[in-house]
Amino acid sequence: MIADEIRSVFTAAGATGFVHAREIGVPDGPSVAVAADEPVVLASVFKIVVAVAYAREVAAGRLDPRERATVTVGYRIGGIGTAGCGDDVQMSWRDLARNMLTMSDNAATDVVFHRVGQAAVDAVLADLGLTHTRLCGCCTDLFASVADDLGTDPNGDPDVALAAASAEQLRGLTVLDPTRTTASTPAEITALLDAIWTDRAASPEACAQVRAIMAEQIWPHRLSSGFPDGVGIAAKTGTLPAIRNEAGVVSYPDGRAYAVAVFTRASSLAQRQPAIDAAIGTAGRLAVEHLRQEQPVPVPDLAGGSR
DSSP states (O other): OHHHHHHHHHHHHTEEEEEEEEETTOTTSOEEEESTTSOEEOGGGGHHHHHHHHHHHHHTTSSOTTSEEEEOGGGOOSSSGGGGOSSOEEEEHHHHHHHHHHTOOHHHHHHHHHHHOHHHHHHHHHHTTOTTOBOOSOHHHHHHHHHHHHTOOTTSOHHHHHHHSOHHHHHTOGGGOTTTSSEEOHHHHHHHHHHHHTTOSSOHHHHHHHHHHHTTOOOOSSGGGGSOTTSEEEEEEEEETTEEEEEEEEEOTTSOEEEEEEEEEESSOOSOOHHHHHHHHHHHHHHHHHHHHHSOOOOBOTTSOBO
């Protein structure tokens, strides 16, 4: 069975995997599910929801994407992009949103989040009926819970605090417990992706904006690693100690596309786990290939129908 094959991929890599895959725009079609309704830690995959809320605000005329915002030292919570800059940075809202998704810029995420507000983010989930998805604030809030759990300075560098923590402390972190932190299920994340790709998550203009930015993500080591050139990948990663995720849409030259959500929990707390990164790509490929075999492209008959 495909589920057993995918489980074996994660077992060999030293992780437990949670997977859901479905074809875009085919609500009653086949799916691939491995613990797809189990709660999982989203990590930075939550930024997809923030991006939808942002795009809704722009489409409604409540936010000018060209307006410039300042990312101050108060948002220096580690990482890449504006989060790693030594000085205040001014960027347009649209460029901050791009940084948020393409490189997972934590500071850009929080500036955008604070501009649109928690209520707008929660409205995305409510409108789409994602009742098992919960966002507990932004990156600052998630790292504040880490500082609280570890008893460290909430204004300090979270990477330093995590590096100094014991394995027991790390495994007990709130941010690693899907019942206490920002979380969802693989099935609800593919439902979110399907809504974005079928223009149901927001206006067509807003959904197109989110799709375009997700297609520019710079990280090729997880989901993208399972697919050859010519197959489009628009996705978002998520990483925390022992957590490695990616969710996105895989698009084929024949016009068919598949929402894929892969979440993992490693048995090791090692910072670098290339086998698990690669397993995410392999699991995604296996799931999509199975779906394409289950529901092949219709072949037109001579009368103009299909067979």
